[in-house]
Amino acid sequence: EWEERSKTRADELVALADTIRVLNDDDALDLFKRTLPGASASLVQMTATTSAVRARALQAVRSAQRAALPNDRSGLNLLMLTLVGKKSMSQGGFDKVIKMIDEMVEILKKEQLDDDHKKEYCGAQLDTADDKRKDLERTVSQEETAIVQAKEAIATLAEEIAALEAGVKALDKSVAEATEQRKEENAEYK
Secondary structure (H helix, E strand, O other): OHHHHHHHHHHHHHHHHHHHHHHHOHHHHHHHHHHOOOOOOOOOOOOOOHHHHHHHHHHHHHHHHHHOOOOOHHHHHHHHHHHHOHHHHOOOOOHHHHHHHHHHHHHHHHHHHHHHHHHHHHHHHHHHHHHHHHHHHHHHHHHHHHHHHHHHHHHHHHHHHHHHHHHHHHHHHHHHHHHHHHHHHHHHHO
């Protein structure tokens, strides 16, 4: 159905372009000058009454309703009720509907603007959170490096302490031996 409408629309546009080309042609201008008697002549515009327009619209809605799918018929039924209803008989039958649609469009525009602002805010918050995460990861990495270095220092100090303790024990042993030797020498000497 859409392809058919698109094709019809394209054909109409081609026909309008051809008509404009023909009307702008110099031969058409000469023909108009010969056909129309003077400057007072003009094209006649026909006026259509509201009821005639309503009847044509109702006929178009009914034909569309026959061709529509069951899911689309509810919207067409609403249009038909609007065209047939009492309020449509008086002037401005669609004013309330148009006003409601305009209000809805304004609400949607406002919501879209709010959504855009929220998206910007969320993007900034995500960037901030990402920066904080990177800082924390960097801090954790630095702390892990410090822990590894501290463990190495502890191991080195433990080895040094063990060596010093061994040295102190050896020194205590040599002092004890020297003391024993002095006591023996002192006992021999007396």
